[in-house]
Amino acid sequence: QVQLVQSGAEVKKPGSSVKVSCKASGGTFSNFAFSWVRQAPGQGLEWMGGIIPVFGTGNHAQKFQGRLTITADESTRMVYMELSSLRSDDTAIYYCARDNSGFDFWGQGTLVTVSS
Amino acid sequence: EIVLTQSPATLSLSPGERATLSCRASQSVNNYLAWYQQKPGQAPRLLIYDASNRATGIPARFSGSGSGTDFTLTISSLEPEDLAVYYCQQRSNWPLYSFGQGTKLEIK
Numbered sequence: 403q404v405q406l407v408q409s410g411a412e413v414k415k416p417g418s419s420v421k422v423s424c425k426a427s428g429g430t431f432s433n434f435a436f437s438w439v440r441q442a443p444g445q446g447l448e449w450m451g452g453i454i455p456v457f458g459t460g461n462h463a464q465k466f467q468g469r470l471t472i473t474a475d476e477s478t479r480m481v482y483m484e485l486s487s488l489r490s491d492d493t494a495i496y497y498c499a500r501d502n503s504g505f506d507f508w509g510q511g512t513l514v515t516v517s518s
Numbered sequence: 519e520i521v522l523t524q525s526p527a528t529l530s531l532s533p534g535e536r537a538t539l540s541c542r543a544s545q546s547v548n549n550y551l552a553w554y555q556q557k558p559g560q561a562p563r564l565l566i567y568d569a570s571n572r573a574t575g576i577p578a579r580f581s582g583s584g585s586g587t588d589f590t591l592t593i594s595s596l597e598p599e600d601l602a603v604y605y606c607q608q609r610s611n612w613p614l615y616s617f618g619q620g621t622k623l624e625i626k
Contacts, residue, residue, distance in 0.1 A: 435612065435613075447556075447562065447605050447617040449607070452612075464519070497561055503552075503568055503571075504609070505554070505562070508561040511561055
C-alpha cells in the first residue's frame with residue numbers, strides 16, 4: 403500500500419523559508435509525478451507545483467515563480483517543497499500527492515504558520 | 519492558465535436525493551478532469567479521474583461525465599457521509615494544473 407508521510411508542523415517568521423518533506427513508501431517511486439497542493443484556512447485547494455523524480459526537474463505555478471523549489475531524492479524516496487520569502491498569506495496546510503491519472507494518494511498535510 | 523468554475527457554490531439536499539455538481543473550464547481540457555471529495559479535517563480523496571473513471575474503492579453512486587469544457591459529477595442517491603466539499607481539477611497540461619473553487623455539499 404502506498405503511503406506518503408510528511409514532516410511536522412512549522413512556525414516561521416515573515417521573510418524566512420520553509421522546507422517540507424514527503425516520504426513515499428510502497429509502490430513505484432521514480433516513474434510517478436508528485437505534486438504539492440496547499441490549502442489556506444477555510445479556503446480551497448491550490449496546486450503549487452510538481453516533479454517527476456526520474457527527470458529530476460521541478461515545475462511550479464507562475465504565482466510561485468522565484469519562491470518555490472521542488473526536489474526529489476530517488477535513493478531515499480523523498481520529495482521536498484521549499485518556499486522562500488514567506489508572507490502571512492502563505493499560512494496553510496501543505497499536502498504532497500502522487501499523480502497517477504489523478505492524485506490518488508495524499509500525505510497527511512503539514513501546517514505551516516507564518517507569523518511575527 | 520486554465521480556470522475552472524464550479525457551480526453551485528453550495529448545494530443542500532436530503533439523503534436519497536440526486537446531486538449534480540458542475541465544473542466548467544475556460545478552455546478545453548479534453549478528458550483530463552478529476553474530482554475530489556474533502557471532508558472536514560481530512561486530506562482530499564480522489565473520486566473520479568479522466569472525467570468518468572471511478573478511482574479504486576469509490577462507490578458506484580459516484581459518477582462523472584463530460585469532455586472538453588463542461589463536466590459533471592453526479593451522486594445518484596445521497597448518503598449522510600457524503601457531506602463534504604467537492605473539487606474538480608484539470609490535468610490537461612503538465613505541469614500547469616489547477617483546481618476549481620469547490621462546491622460545498624450539505625445534507626439536510
